[in-house]
Amino acid sequence: MNAISHQIQLLRRPTGLPTPDDFALREVPLPALQKGEVLVTNQWLSVDPYMRGRMSEAKSYVPPFPLNGPLDGGAIGVVEASRHPDFAVGDRVSSMQGWRDRFVANGAQLTRLPDTRLPPQLFLGALGMPGMTAWAGLHKVARLQAGETLLVSAASGAVGTMAVQLAKQAGARVIGSTGSADKVAYLKTLGADAVINYRETPDLDAELARLAPEGIHVYFENVGGAMLDAALNHMALHGRIVLCGLIEQYNGQGSGPRNLAQVIRKRILIQGLLVSDHWQHYGEFLAEAIPAFEAGALQAEETVSTGLASMPQAFIGLFEGRNTGKMLVKLD
Amino acid sequence: MNAISHQIQLLRRPTGLPTPDDFALREVPLPALQKGEVLVTNQWLSVDPYMRGRMSEAKSYVPPFPLNGPLDGGAIGVVEASRHPDFAVGDRVSSMQGWRDRFVANGAQLTRLPDTRLPPQLFLGALGMPGMTAWAGLHKVARLQAGETLLVSAASGAVGTMAVQLAKQAGARVIGSTGSADKVAYLKTLGADAVINYRETPDLDAELARLAPEGIHVYFENVGGAMLDAALNHMALHGRIVLCGLIEQYNGQGSGPRNLAQVIRKRILIQGLLVSDHWQHYGEFLAEAIPAFEAGALQAEETVSTGLASMPQAFIGLFEGRNTGKMLVKLD
Numbered sequence: 001m002n003a004i005s006h007q008i009q010l011l012r013r014p015t016g017l018p019t020p021d022d023f024a025l026r027e028v029p030l031p032a033l034q035k036g037e038v039l040v041t042n043q044w045l046s047v048d049p050y051m052r053g054r055m056s057e058a059k060s061y062v063p064p065f066p067l068n069g070p071l072d073g074g075a076i077g078v079v080e081a082s083r084h085p086d087f088a089v090g091d092r093v094s095s096m097q098g099w100r101d102r103f104v105a106n107g108a109q110l111t112r113l114p115d116t117r118l119p120p121q122l123f124l125g126a127l128g129m130p131g132m133t134a135w136a137g138l139h140k141v142a143r144l145q146a147g148e149t150l151l152v153s154a155a156s157g158a159v160g161t162m163a164v165q166l167a168k169q170a171g172a173r174v175i176g177s178t179g180s181a182d183k184v185a186y187l188k189t190l191g192a193d194a195v196i197n198y199r200e201t202p203d204l205d206a207e208l209a210r211l212a213p214e215g216i217h218v219y220f221e222n223v224g225g226a227m228l229d230a231a232l233n234h235m236a237l238h239g240r241i242v243l244c245g246l247i248e249q250y251n252g253q254g255s256g257p258r259n260l261a262q263v264i265r266k267r268i269l270i271q272g273l274l275v276s277d278h279w280q281h282y283g284e285f286l287a288e289a290i291p292a293f294e295a296g297a298l299q300a301e302e303t304v305s306t307g308l309a310s311m312p313q314a315f316i317g318l319f320e321g322r323n324t325g326k327m328l329v330k331l332d
Numbered sequence: 333m334n335a336i337s338h339q340i341q342l343l344r345r346p347t348g349l350p351t352p353d354d355f356a357l358r359e360v361p362l363p364a365l366q367k368g369e370v371l372v373t374n375q376w377l378s379v380d381p382y383m384r385g386r387m388s389e390a391k392s393y394v395p396p397f398p399l400n401g402p403l404d405g406g407a408i409g410v411v412e413a414s415r416h417p418d419f420a421v422g423d424r425v426s427s428m429q430g431w432r433d434r435f436v437a438n439g440a441q442l443t444r445l446p447d448t449r450l451p452p453q454l455f456l457g458a459l460g461m462p463g464m465t466a467w468a469g470l471h472k473v474a475r476l477q478a479g480e481t482l483l484v485s486a487a488s489g490a491v492g493t494m495a496v497q498l499a500k501q502a503g504a505r506v507i508g509s510t511g512s513a514d515k516v517a518y519l520k521t522l523g524a525d526a527v528i529n530y531r532e533t534p535d536l537d538a539e540l541a542r543l544a545p546e547g548i549h550v551y552f553e554n555v556g557g558a559m560l561d562a563a564l565n566h567m568a569l570h571g572r573i574v575l576c577g578l579i580e581q582y583n584g585q586g587s588g589p590r591n592l593a594q595v596i597r598k599r600i601l602i603q604g605l606l607v608s609d610h611w612q613h614y615g616e617f618l619a620e621a622i623p624a625f626e627a628g629a630l631q632a633e634e635t636v637s638t639g640l641a642s643m644p645q646a647f648i649g650l651f652e653g654r655n656t657g658k659m660l661v662k663l664d
Contacts, residue, residue, distance in 0.1 A: 053593075053597075224592065243592065243595050243596055244596070245596070246592060246593050246596065249592075249593055250593075255587075255588065255590060256587065256588030256589040256590045256591070256592055257588040257589075257592070258587060258588045259588070260556065260575065260578060260581075260588055260589070261385075261578050261581055261582075262604075263575050263602065263604035264575055264576070264577070264578065264604040264605065264606065265385075265604070265606075266604060267603070267604040267605065267606055267609060268602075268603075268604045269601065269602070269603050269604075270595065270600075270601070270602040270603075271599070271600075271601050271602075272594075272595035272596040272597070272598060272599040272600045272601075273596065273599065274596065274597075274599055277599060
């Protein structure tokens with residue numbers, strides 16, 4: 001008898017903010033293991049803003065999710081059966097076979113987790129794609145220097161919390177922006193020098209003038225909208241903007257910056273960032289970040305919901321600011 | 333008896349498009365020459381879009397023009413009297429003492445024109461600031477490669493005509509955008525592979541898809557607005573946008589790009605360009621461009637109005653697309 005996979009499928013392409021009705025939980029029988037294949041039971045599923053892009057038809061850097069097929073995304077699981085020489089039962093692996101509880105894949109599609117006692121789900125967040133995104137943005141794109149001022153939007157998210165901490169370790173002054181008093185307090189525990197609660201700051205321009213009188217040298221942008229407009233006004237000469245996300249626009253709202261002339265006046269560099277361009281440096285990142293986590297010098301927050309059925313709501317929650325740190329679904 | 337200078341002064345800060353009433357022509361007596369000073373009679377005055385920025389109070393990369401004082405800008409003149417050892421009567425010099433017919437300045441503020449039989453006013457246009465801007469944008473910022481596709485907006489302007497020609501010399505495929513049938517024809521004589529008349533192209537998106545099926549590798553942006561939106565949709569992966577001008581916004585109209593997410597998807601680099609960052613390469617530029625003009629391999633078009641009093645109208649004309657190539661005022 002073959003194993004059964006439960007998986008979340010996309011029923012229709014969402015308009016604006018997705019709703020639970022856009023998704024369905026379905027049962028799919030898995031094929032028998034062929035030579036080279038591995039059966040994996042997932043334990044942790046990654047929930048990421050970028051997935052919204054793939055739910056639309058629009059041409060993007062990855063193809064759209066098919067309708068009535070499984071969604072995918074990062075996942076951490078355990079090998080249940082293996083016909084691949086590199087994987088044994090019990091091995092912990094990461095894959096892109098998320099949004100489901102179980103799957104069969106060729107061993108070539110799996111990555112064994114590094115040998116560490118750190119919680120495995122860190123490899124979906126602070127030690128995975130979001131953490132690597134923060135590191136590559138700061139160090140490979142912006143080349144942040146000690147003594148510079150960094151502004152991070154969505155600072156309490158999975159990418160933002162790592163950007164704040166890595167920038168502090170690099171000797172920068174860090175200003176975070178986030179959307180609740182709890183998140184402000186949390187970011188201060190991570191070492192942020194100043195935190196803006198954008199929901200309670202009517203004049204972002206004045207606030208940035210106050211907090212960054214010498215200008216913002218690097219803006220790590222995850223949001224877009226009003227904060228981007230305000231940041232452009234307060235960038236330092238030759239400042240760099242790492243354009244990592246524009247979560248405010250992912251569901252069709254939002255507008256473009258009205259003050260691009262600042263880019264000329266201050267000779268600002270804006271560079272779009274996708275972590276996929278930087279994976280060749282992942283080993284370098286892990287060699288820094290794993291020991292830092294083991295020593296307690298880096299921290300990661302998680303927002304966890306339980307059970308595969310909770311995945312659509314967890315995903316929608318990303319756009320409502322319901323996560324601090326990495327949004328995850330834990331499977332039983 | 334001291335010499336008299338006629339000069340255009342700014343009476344008030346324009347709102348939107350400037351009008352002739354924002355300016356006045358006034359007579360000012362010049363001081364007697366002190367040691368080290370030179371009296372210059374201007375022959376050619378430069379008319380440039382960037383001057384609009386200095387007419388407003390807004391903080392910019394150069395201080396605003398004072399009210400009821402002389403405006404300034406590039407100028408080419410002849411030495412009429414000199415108490416500076418490096419300058420003799422009859423020398424041709426360039427300065428930033430434009431918007432006037434005559435001035436006294438310390439010799440340190442003057443640059444003798446290079447020794448060439450080319451028309452001196454070229455050093456205000458194709459061999460001056462606009463030409464150097466095009467060269468620095470293509471070669472120092474975008475690092476345009478042979479075989480790449482370049483899009484240039486305001487392609488028939490002083491910067492654009494040089495960008496088109498220098499890019500062709502570098503082996504690129506060049507698409508220009510301009511606003512009249514005459515300018516389209518002119519750009520084709522300069523070697524542009526394709527030219528868009530944006531006023532007669534209802535669907536810029538479709539036109540760019542047709543003209544740049546492999547994507548735009550470099551966009552030399554002088555305008556902003558709808559063309560920037562369309563270009564973002566058709567940039568190639570890792571494309572570069574040289575943000576040199578946003579003339580559409582200088583008088584307060586215009587809006588920001590609504591599709592910045594393309595910058596992330598395609599990992600686009602946007603770099604603000606001011607030529608002032610690149611003057612250390614001016615000798616390198618002239619060493620290439622002067623022989624190219626002398627050999628007829630580069631051409632320059634001029635739009636000339638005559639007499640100091642015509643300067644405000646010439647300036648306003650820049651925003652109405654009345655120039656092909658460099659806009660100049662010739663003094664008698």
